Amino acid sequence: MPRFRLIAALVVALLMPLAVMAQSLDAVVADSIDQIEKPSRRTVGPLVDRIAATGPQGLALLQAWADRKLVLTDAGDLLIVDGDDAVDALTGDRMAAPDDRPLRPNSGVRGVIESALVASQLTDPDPARRAMALDTLARSGNADQLPPLRAALDDPDPVLAARKARLEKLMTIQHGTDPAARIAAIEAMAGDVALDFRAVLNPLLATRLVADTDAPQGNVARELRVGDDLPRADALAALVDKGALQPFMTSDEQRAALAANIVDGRVAGTPVADLGDPDIRDATYDALEASGAVPPAATESEAREALEAHRFFQLYAEPDSDVTDAARAAQVSAEVRLGAMKGVDLGLDALSLASIYFLAAIGLAVTFGVMRVINMAHGEFIMLGAYTAYTVQTLIADRTLSLVVALPLAFAVTFAAGVILYRLVIRHLAHRPLETLLATFGVSIALQQLAKNIFGTQARPLTAPAWLEGSITINDVISISSIRVAIFVLALLFLGLFLFIMKRTRLGLEVRAVTQNPGMAASMGINPDRIAMMTFGLGSGIAGIAGVAIGLFAQVTSELGQGYIVQSFMTVVVGGVGNIWGTLAGAALIGGLSKIIESLNPANTLAAQTFMILFIIIFIQFRPRGIIPQKGRAAEA
Amino acid sequence: MTRTPFILRNRSVLPVLAVLTAFTIAVTLLSHAYGSGVIPTSMVKVLGKTLCLALAAVAMDLVWGYLGILSLGQMAFFAFGGYMIGQWLMYARTEDIVAASLAQNPIPPTPLELQQATANQIFGVVGSADLPTTWAFAHSLPLQLMLVVAAPGLLALVFGWLAFRSRVNGVYLSILTQAMTLALALWLFQNDSGFRGNNGLSGLQNLPGLEGVGQAKVSVWFLWASAAALGLCYVLAAWIVSGKFGSVIRAIRDDETRVRFLGYPVEGFKLLVFTLAAMITAIAGALYYPQAGIINPAELMPIASIYLAVWVAIGGRGRLYGAIIGAVVVSLLSSWFTGGRAPDIALPGYVIKWVDWWQVALGLSFVLVTLFAPKGIAGIFDLMPARKDKA
Amino acid sequence: MTGFTRMLLLTSALTAAGGAWAQEGEPIKIGVLHSLSGTMAISETTLKDTVLMLVEQQNAKGGVLGRPLEAVVVDPASDWPLFAEKARELLTVSDVDAIFGCWTSVSRKSVLPVIEELNGLLFYPVQYEGEESSKNVIYTGAAPNQQAIPAVDYMTEELGVEKWALLGTDYVYPRTTNNILDAYLKSNGVADEDIFVNYTPFGHSDWSKIVADVVALGADGKKVGVVSTINGDANVGFYKELAAAGVSADDIPVMAFSVGEEELSGLDTTNLVGHMAAWNYFQTAESEQNDEFITAWHEFTGDDKRVTNDPMEATMIGFNAWVAAVEAAGTTDVDPVLDAIVGVEVPNLTGGTAQVLPNHHITKPVLIGEIREDGQFDIVSQTDPVPGDAWTDYLPESAVLDADWADKDCGMINTDTGACVQQQSNY
Numbered sequence A: 001m002p003r004f005r006l007i008a009a010l011v012v013a014l015l016m017p018l019a020v021m022a023q024s025l026d027a028v029v030a031d032s033i034d035q036i037e038k039p040s041r042r043t044v045g046p047l048v049d050r051i052a053a054t055g056p057q058g059l060a061l062l063q064a065w066a067d068r069k070l071v072l073t074d075a076g077d078l079l080i081v082d083g084d085d086a087v088d089a090l091t092g093d094r095m096a097a098p099d100d101r102p103l104r105p106n107s108g109v110r111g112v113i114e115s116a117l118v119a120s121q122l123t124d125p126d127p128a129r130r131a132m133a134l135d136t137l138a139r140s141g142n143a144d145q146l147p148p149l150r151a152a153l154d155d156p157d158p159v160l161a162a163r164k165a166r167l168e169k170l171m172t173i174q175h176g177t178d179p180a181a182r183i184a185a186i187e188a189m190a191g192d193v194a195l196d197f198r199a200v201l202n203p204l205l206a207t208r209l210v211a212d213t214d215a216p217q218g219n220v221a222r223e224l225r226v227g228d229d230l231p232r233a234d235a236l237a238a239l240v241d242k243g244a245l246q247p248f249m250t251s252d253e254q255r256a257a258l259a260a261n262i263v264d265g266r267v268a269g270t271p272v273a274d275l276g277d278p279d280i281r282d283a284t285y286d287a288l289e290a291s292g293a294v295p296p297a298a299t300e301s302e303a304r305e306a307l308e309a310h311r312f313f314q315l316y317a318e319p320d321s322d323v324t325d326a327a328r329a330a331q332v333s334a335e336v337r338l339g340a341m342k343g344v345d346l347g348l349d350a351l352s353l354a355s356i357y358f359l360a361a362i363g364l365a366v367t368f369g370v371m372r373v374i375n376m377a378h379g380e381f382i383m384l385g386a387y388t389a390y391t392v393q394t395l396i397a398d399r400t401l402s403l404v405v406a407l408p409l410a411f412a413v414t415f416a417a418g419v420i421l422y423r424l425v426i427r428h429l430a431h432r433p434l435e436t437l438l439a440t441f442g443v444s445i446a447l448q449q450l451a452k453n454i455f456g457t458q459a460r461p462l463t464a465p466a467w468l469e470g471s472i473t474i475n476d477v478i479s480i481s482s483i484r485v486a487i488f489v490l491a492l493l494f495l496g497l498f499l500f501i502m503k504r505t506r507l508g509l510e511v512r513a514v515t516q517n518p519g520m521a522a523s524m525g526i527n528p529d530r531i532a533m534m535t536f537g538l539g540s541g542i543a544g545i546a547g548v549a550i551g552l553f554a555q556v557t558s559e560l561g562q563g564y565i566v567q568s569f570m571t572v573v574v575g576g577v578g579n580i581w582g583t584l585a586g587a588a589l590i591g592g593l594s595k596i597i598e599s600l601n602p603a604n605t606l607a608a609q610t611f612m613i614l615f616i617i618i619f620i621q622f623r624p625r626g627i628i629p630q631k632g633r634a635a636e637a
Numbered sequence B: 001m002t003r004t005p006f007i008l009r010n011r012s013v014l015p016v017l018a019v020l021t022a023f024t025i026a027v028t029l030l031s032h033a034y035g036s037g038v039i040p041t042s043m044v045k046v047l048g049k050t051l052c053l054a055l056a057a058v059a060m061d062l063v064w065g066y067l068g069i070l071s072l073g074q075m076a077f078f079a080f081g082g083y084m085i086g087q088w089l090m091y092a093r094t095e096d097i098v099a100a101s102l103a104q105n106p107i108p109p110t111p112l113e114l115q116q117a118t119a120n121q122i123f124g125v126v127g128s129a130d131l132p133t134t135w136a137f138a139h140s141l142p143l144q145l146m147l148v149v150a151a152p153g154l155l156a157l158v159f160g161w162l163a164f165r166s167r168v169n170g171v172y173l174s175i176l177t178q179a180m181t182l183a184l185a186l187w188l189f190q191n192d193s194g195f196r197g198n199n200g201l202s203g204l205q206n207l208p209g210l211e212g213v214g215q216a217k218v219s220v221w222f223l224w225a226s227a228a229a230l231g232l233c234y235v236l237a238a239w240i241v242s243g244k245f246g247s248v249i250r251a252i253r254d255d256e257t258r259v260r261f262l263g264y265p266v267e268g269f270k271l272l273v274f275t276l277a278a279m280i281t282a283i284a285g286a287l288y289y290p291q292a293g294i295i296n297p298a299e300l301m302p303i304a305s306i307y308l309a310v311w312v313a314i315g316g317r318g319r320l321y322g323a324i325i326g327a328v329v330v331s332l333l334s335s336w337f338t339g340g341r342a343p344d345i346a347l348p349g350y351v352i353k354w355v356d357w358w359q360v361a362l363g364l365s366f367v368l369v370t371l372f373a374p375k376g377i378a379g380i381f382d383l384m385p386a387r388k389d390k391a
Numbered sequence C: 001m002t003g004f005t006r007m008l009l010l011t012s013a014l015t016a017a018g019g020a021w022a023q024e025g026e027p028i029k030i031g032v033l034h035s036l037s038g039t040m041a042i043s044e045t046t047l048k049d050t051v052l053m054l055v056e057q058q059n060a061k062g063g064v065l066g067r068p069l070e071a072v073v074v075d076p077a078s079d080w081p082l083f084a085e086k087a088r089e090l091l092t093v094s095d096v097d098a099i100f101g102c103w104t105s106v107s108r109k110s111v112l113p114v115i116e117e118l119n120g121l122l123f124y125p126v127q128y129e130g131e132e133s134s135k136n137v138i139y140t141g142a143a144p145n146q147q148a149i150p151a152v153d154y155m156t157e158e159l160g161v162e163k164w165a166l167l168g169t170d171y172v173y174p175r176t177t178n179n180i181l182d183a184y185l186k187s188n189g190v191a192d193e194d195i196f197v198n199y200t201p202f203g204h205s206d207w208s209k210i211v212a213d214v215v216a217l218g219a220d221g222k223k224v225g226v227v228s229t230i231n232g233d234a235n236v237g238f239y240k241e242l243a244a245a246g247v248s249a250d251d252i253p254v255m256a257f258s259v260g261e262e263e264l265s266g267l268d269t270t271n272l273v274g275h276m277a278a279w280n281y282f283q284t285a286e287s288e289q290n291d292e293f294i295t296a297w298h299e300f301t302g303d304d305k306r307v308t309n310d311p312m313e314a315t316m317i318g319f320n321a322w323v324a325a326v327e328a329a330g331t332t333d334v335d336p337v338l339d340a341i342v343g344v345e346v347p348n349l350t351g352g353t354a355q356v357l358p359n360h361h362i363t364k365p366v367l368i369g370e371i372r373e374d375g376q377f378d379i380v381s382q383t384d385p386v387p388g389d390a391w392t393d394y395l396p397e398s399a400v401l402d403a404d405w406a407d408k409d410c411g412m413i414n415t416d417t418g419a420c421v422q423q424q425s426n427y
Helices: A002-015 A018-022 A025-031 A033-037 A041-053 A056-066 A107-121 A127-140 A143-151 A158-175 A179-189 A195-204 A232-242 A251-259 A272-276 A278-291 A300-309 A321-371 A378-395 A399-424 A433-455 A482-504 A506-516 A518-523 A528-553 A560-575 A580-600 A605-622 B013-030 B041-066 B074-102 B111-126 B141-165 B170-189 B215-242 B244-254 B256-261 B266-292 B302-315 B320-338 B354-372 B379-390 C002-019 C041-060 C080-092 C105-117 C148-159 C172-187 C208-220 C234-244 C288-301 C310-329 C334-341
Strands: A070-072 A078-082 A085-088 A207-212 A220-224 A311-316 A471-473 A479-481 B345-347 B350-352 C028-033 C069-074 C098-101 C122-124 C137-139 C163-169 C195-200 C224-229 C254-256 C276-279 C345-347 C353-355 C367-371 C377-382 C401-404 C410-414
Touching (some): A025 A041, A033 A041, A107 C148, A143 A158, A158 A195, A251 B111, A321 A482, A321 C208, A560 A605, A605 B141, A605 B170, B013 B215, B041 B074, B041 B244, B041 B266, B041 C080, B074 B141, B141 B266, B170 B302, B266 C080, B320 B354, C028 C080, C041 C069, C041 C098, C098 C310, C105 C137, C122 C310, C148 C172, C148 C367, C288 C310, C310 C334
Parallel strands (some): C028 C069, C224 C254
Antiparallel strands (some): A078 A085, A471 A479, C276 C367, C401 C410
């Protein structure tokens, strides 16, 4: 243990210029106590270096400061607090725990402090501290930290050793002085798609546009041809920036020049009142120019001459061309893989969205298939499920347990709601689909307002258990949050369950019979009313489950169902009714397409949604009965 | 064969026109501008807007009650009409202001400068300074007035043609109309759509060139215009649904396939009525938004169209005056209950605040009307002559 | 017909009687124009309660000019056209002398033509995008230079952010604020490709793609920071997705302009800890006035858990400024009050004072807070009061504009020529 500390202190000492070493911790703290209390990232650097230079006690102070465990008491003492224990930061004496709040340096300042601690932390006996140091280096490593990192490459922990080796390579590329070592490091990592490697490569390959009469000094990336690689306007702007060309005159400038030359209500003989005509304005300006009253404006021919006289280059900021060549090669080799992985990631996002739409729409599809009615309150059943889960969570603190209770309970509650709705409303409106649509809409607005009255308009939290937080990360490009994976699994589960009920149970057989021909089914002894009620309950129950799922990754509000209801309708319409595979296909199509359109225009999610709906309207033209249309007699009804 | 004039065949036309005229005269005589001032200007505006909503409901009834298409996107045409007139109102007013401000410069502005400065005033709020191509006609009142009916009409024509051609009907068609209005709303919500995004068009109550007249008078004028439009369109709608044409479209509602077998071009009939209704709705919208003062994409959200259907259902669909009754009663009741003036009901242990419970009551009453009174409020009128017959 | 005439006579007689009431001790009416139902109710109801509390306190102190105050509350129901209708009703039917109200910019733009036409007086208490100065509005919320720009400065200087993701809900406040920030960042040398802008609909819930885009911004090794003008509920999904992607506040700090104590109360804040918000007031501000205000608020609502927030402070400042101006003018008439209100200085809740400026904005300190686990904020930075700037200096069209209602009686002055561009506002 002391040996580690000693090495750490030694490493730090080696890095510090001799001049700052002389001060004691007391002295440093005493004359910059104000800055310790109210630090700023911009100015705190030298102070941190001075404190670090004072030795282990100073490093402990810095660590506590960064961890927000340093307290400045009213008496002006600095204490390091850990739970109920407190020690004096300067002397190390045990003290009474103070009442004051710890100092709270902002995250920029903490970054500076942690960066100063890196050298000592790299060799800390605690693996957590060493990992923290590596985090800091990965976030903001600088050239000074490369030697201590190289000195500390050996690590008893194989994971940390691997990270250190990787970081060493990355930092060599960034801050190394020996081109051969940098090229070697680049080549060793070529093909890697990780974010940190790309983060190192891209700055190396950053270029700027230079206009010059001849090939410029420096590492030229390539020469640009005006018109082909470089828009003419950009080239002209570059020439104006360089001072090689007068800027063109704007209409404001022209007007100002004319206004400055008004004599007796006339400009160069033209009455002011006529100057509202742009042609007369130009002519008047030319007249002024001819008389020498205004400077000549830049002309097209001047611009053409300047363009011809200059060549345009992209210049690397990095001076060494071997390094940039290697970096370019490494980047190219990563590009294809990167593209493929981005595609995979997009696919995962799409799959996740599709499974949500599937869960939300399946109930709607079932009821539509059996009874030909659209339940506008379906969205509110989704909401009901989410609020059920929220209520369960307020009663049961354990999140896993509450989720386990909430899922079947949400199903039960919405199943019951569905059955009640069927008995009270829908049954009486059989064969009147448009009336049903409106009546269930009435139920929808009543339920929504009820939810507002009971739970308030504010979003309610529904928190996933810890094991569902975080994400499954394959690499820096492909990752998906665990909760979405869980929803996908849930969707699969319900697909399976649904198929089982439909294909393997008596209820399923009867449902299929009623769907295909209600009259015939009734004459075979099936009670269509009971079947309709059961399917309605089942569809509503699944909506409740979907509500729990949506609440887990988004927000629980009374409008939660509204956000999904139109998409669910679309899914049903696009997929085709009465067939679970149709719903699946519809959900996959809508989910996939949404994500593709979104990725084509990442700045505008709204436009993506608009195009999605337009696509559906057009799609219906070609397949009015959906992807998988219903067959048989029922289809004609 | 003698043909009775359709006015006599439609027994509702004369009473409706009479009530409308009486109402308009009464409001005028009680208004601030032309009468005793008992009805404040804000109330005149509310009444004028209600007439526009009634007009939209009449068009909705034409489509739903007579043709059998439950269009859940009708308010898209309403708002579209509003946007079209709003473009001119906003452009012309802004141009006046800008011209006045540019006149301070020593050099008179070129037409382009005037247009650019106007565009900058209108679109500065969404961070743009160019006039989008959608505003190409905004400077001209006649052109924009034409667009009020032409643009929504074209939208209805294209949409209807696509939908009817592929025989989309019933619930599918309802969902599709809903998708149409949602797509339009989402598109308009974008700031770079050329219609000022979520800001919408505002300041529409100020008529360009008539700044000095005052809202008290302008609001009465708009009430007159709304009443005239409602009266005219009511007569038009009554005429459509009476003769042979009316019989055909009712037949289409009841059994489309049979009408097709009889050799009628079903799609053509549907398209004609759908487009006409869209145009009437657009006129209603063009009269509504100058009274409301602001139009914004939220007006196109599907919920607004569903409410329109609700009014028609509650009023009694399949009869034009039913639509008017529904729109007037429900929208006025809604504004009274949500206005915070309805007294709260104090139950032991709980106070029912209408602000909170009105929506619940509305939703449930709607279920009840559908279940137990499919003819709506207008069904009451059926009961009265029935009693007379019995007596 | 005679019955009708009689009714007419009767009603006009009633209105005449109404006019005869005016006398000493008659209450001064003020309007409260905040949505009590619909989507904005959750935010705006709090402000309605705040005004009612302030009226109660003022009446306990003896009212204004020796007359009691009476609040007329209406509900515009989060419906923008309804705001205009209710404002007209307040000014013409209820005859209020001042209106406290509006939250969203659209609602303000809806009300603006009405109050300018009828010469009303509106106190607008919410941070907004600027680019406006009306004769009839006192803006007590922050203009962009009192919230957005200092917040971005903080992120550049204190957090070392070099690459920016400007995420917002698609409406006027985020759009304009992001335009201003974009111009500001570029004027500070940030390259075009280092600014990523994205707009999402209200209540957006599917954040996976956008969060992935933001994380991918770090691919060129620059420190990424998010400036969020995401509104309302959509924030919950955004922060959840951010946490799920393993992004902490140390990796990618998020600075929010629309997330305050009210929005955080009752939420699970574990995912948000360490992220930031910029406001002009936090409940954790340490001052005597703030302690009193919080105590009074808890007493008024009968709920110790109720939080206070920035728009409440702005409402309070507006109310006190109005009371001071009415006392100074000796009347509640709008024009004398507007003359008297410029220069009025009232205490704010962060230990300083707020002064009403000639451009009808006020001075405010800018506070940056880090979100704590209990849904409150640790104030990590506080500036001196900044005067609100109606027209931003960072957009070319607005840079030349200024507002001065005290000397020049104009809300849109071209500073180059000194001429008044227009007196009416744009709406």
